[in-house]
Amino acid sequence: MAGEKKLVEQITPRDVDFAAWYTDVVKKAELVDYSSMKGFVVLRPYAYAIWENIQGIADRLFKETGHENVYMPLLIPESLLQKEKDHVKGFAPEVAWVTHGGSEPLTERLCVRPTSETLFCEHYAHIINSWRDLPKLYNQWCSVVRWEKTTRPFLRGREFLWQEGHTAHATAEEAQEETLRMLDVYARIAEEFLAMPVIKGRKTESEKFAGALATYTFECMMQDGKALQSGTTHYFGDGFAKAFGITYTDKENTLRHVFQTSWGISTRIIGGVIMTHGDDSGLVLPPAIAPVQAVVIPVAQHKPGVLEKAAEVADVLKEAGVRVRLDSSDQSPGWKYAEYEMKGVPLRLELGPRDIEAGQCVLAPRTGGKETVPLEGIAAAVKAALDTVQKTLYDRAAQNLQNRITVAHTLEEMAAGTKKGFVKTMWCGAEECEDTVREVTGGVKTRCLPFDQTPVGDVCAVCGKPAGKVLYWGYQY
RNA sequence: CGGGGCGUAGCGCAGUUUGGUAGCGCACUUGCUUUGGGAGCAAGGGGCCGCAAGUUCAAAUCUUGUCGCCCCGACCA
Numbered sequence: 001m002a003g004e005k006k007l008v009e010q011i012t013p014r015d016v017d018f019a020a021w022y023t024d025v026v027k028k029a030e031l032v033d034y035s036s037m038k039g040f041v042v043l044r045p046y047a048y049a050i051w052e053n054i055q056g057i058a059d060r061l062f063k064e065t066g067h068e069n070v071y072m073p074l075l076i077p078e079s080l081l082q083k084e085k086d087h088v089k090g091f092a093p094e095v096a097w098v099t100h101g102g103s104e105p106l107t108e109r110l111c112v113r114p115t116s117e118t119l120f121c122e123h124y125a126h127i128i129n130s131w132r133d134l135p136k137l138y139n140q141w142c143s144v145v146r147w148e149k150t151t152r153p154f155l156r157g158r159e160f161l162w163q164e165g166h167t168a169h170a171t172a173e174e175a176q177e178e179t180l181r182m183l184d185v186y187a188r189i190a191e192e193f194l195a196m197p198v199i200k201g202r203k204t205e206s207e208k209f210a211g212a213l214a215t216y217t218f219e220c221m222m223q224d225g226k227a228l229q230s231g232t233t234h235y236f237g238d239g240f241a242k243a244f245g246i247t248y249t250d251k252e253n254t255l256r257h258v259f260q261t262s263w264g265i266s267t268r269i270i271g272g273v274i275m276t277h278g279d280d281s282g283l284v285l286p287p288a289i290a291p292v293q294a295v296v297i298p299v300a301q302h303k304p305g306v307l308e309k310a311a312e313v314a315d316v317l318k319e320a321g322v323r324v325r326l327d328s329s330d331q332s333p334g335w336k337y338a339e340y341e342m343k344g345v346p347l348r349l350e351l352g353p354r355d356i357e358a359g360q361c362v363l364a365p366r367t368g369g370k371e372t373v374p375l376e377g378i379a380a381a382v383k384a385a386l387d388t389v390q391k392t393l394y395d396r397a398a399q400n401l402q403n404r405i406t407v408a409h410t411l412e413e414m415a416a417g418t419k420k421g422f423v424k425t426m427w428c429g430a431e432e433c434e435d436t437v438r439e440v441t442g443g444v445k446t447r448c449l450p451f452d453q454t455p456v457g458d459v460c461a462v463c464g465k466p467a468g469k470v471l472y473w474g475y476q477y
Numbered sequence: 478c479g480g481g482g483c484g485u486a487g488c489g490c491a492g493u494u495u496g497g498u499a500g501c502g503c504a505c506u507u508g509c510u511u512u513g514g515g516a517g518c519a520a521g522g523g524g525c526c527g528c529a530a531g532u533u534c535a536a537a538u539c540u541u542g543u544c545g546c547c548c549c550g551a552c553c554a
Binding site: 265 | 478488511512513514515516544545546547548549550551552553554
């Protein structure tokens with residue numbers, strides 16, 4: 001009877017169908033609702049709260065590194081988008097166009113921003129005149145639109161929320177430093193707060209951002225062995241500056257072009273959190289970004305004193321800075337346990353008459369196990385337990401990452417290794433070898449040239465020619 | 478954009494083959510009893526069957542079109 005009931009709300013197990021599991025979790029944890037337009041979803045309060053927490057962390061780190069927030073227009077005139085050739089070639093196939101104002105056709109159509117490089121460049125051309133105006137370290141929080149063909153909540157939408165940093169510098173060196181600095185900031189957000197270990201590196205020529213001289217990435221490993229490109233930073237050199245006429249006068253009174261960067265992370269990273277930490281009971285959230293870090297479940301709450309004590313405990317935790325919720329609804333305790341597991345709340349406190357009498361409560365971390373702790377000093381115990389959950393999640397994910405990296409020396413070994421996860425090989429640098437691998441494996445692409453270039457051989461795993469570069473490969477979302 | 482699956486109550490589905498008063502479980506409302514892993518009984522409320530056109534005395538059911546969702550490929554954060 002109870003089993004039958006459970007079937008109604010059941011989540012498809014990960015090893016049965018990982019994609020179905022993902023969709024189940026997204027729906028049942030009440031993260032998104034579909035709208036009537038393909039690729040456009042409603043971010044429900046719980047998902048938006050997660051995003052706000054990620055935003056809060058990122059925004060603080062951006063400001064600590066000297067960046068300021070701005071807001072650019074939603075629409076880009078076609079002529080402005082056209083100014084940088086590689087850039088427009090990369091984005092033109094997936095932009096949405098506005099062609100009418102009211103019922104009047106526009107003389108020039110306007111694209112809904114797929115990214116805002118062109119707008120920032122136009123603005124920078126206006127406001128940068130002297131070396132004293134540099135650097136410009138701007139960031140924008142917004143949504144962008146890209147007309148994707150296949151869509152999935154968080155992982156690929158036609159509209160998604162993100163932040164895009166755009167900076168302008170006096171020298172190439174300074175801009176290159178910025179590109180790497182922000183990659184480190186991203187890696188820190190992922191590892192320290194999202195509990196997602198990363199592999200940092202540089203994209204190959206074929207995987208670069210449209211218009212960039214160099215693209216850097218941090219790659220995360222999901223539980224099913226696929227990679228998620230979670231964020232990228234780009235070095236533009238002075239290419240955009242030349243296309244848009246962004247010049248300044250240096251100290252020697254010489255007219256020079258600026259050097260630029262851009263970098264972004266999006267709500268896609270929430271999909272990464274789901275697929276990194278989730279389990280067959282639902283979502284599992286790292287405490288650092290969980291909207292509710294601890295939920296207090298009163299047991300036999302109609303009995304005198306129980307609710308009062310539960311509220312008191314919740315208040316103590318709130319006072320101590322824990323994001324806590326007391327669920328005093330009249331659902332059964334078992335129902336509440338399952339509900340908050342589904343929603344990935346990192347820590348559950350059970351408090352019933354027996355506990356109150358003994359001056360204790362039960363702590364049940366989402367990562368497993370249960371322990372009884374005294375109510376005296378509960379705030380410290382809860383904080384310690386949250387730290388443990390955060391660390392356990394990171395360690396598990398790091399273990400998964402390590403287990404899923406194989407070194408390969410031949411195409412056959414690569415094909416086998418990519419079924420499991422990342423494959424690390426030597427690479428000759430030829431784009432043809434990238435194409436060969438993609439064809440042979442049906443979709444494997446290069447992930448990055450890792451910063452750690454310790455050789456694992458001396459010939460290219462694809463063509464057998466002498467090779468000096470270490471390269472990661474893998475299937476990706 | 479190719480191949481496959483699917484749109485019926487908030488969610489999950491049956492009913493479509495063979496046209497004839499729209500159903501089930503969960504959720505929801507009210508009341509009582511319950512509460513340490515998705516509680517029980519009773520009485521209720523809720524649907525232009527995705528949308529549009531057609532065939533018919535009659536369409537959830539047949540025809541055509543269209544929109545959307547999911548999965549697998551190709552393309553992309």
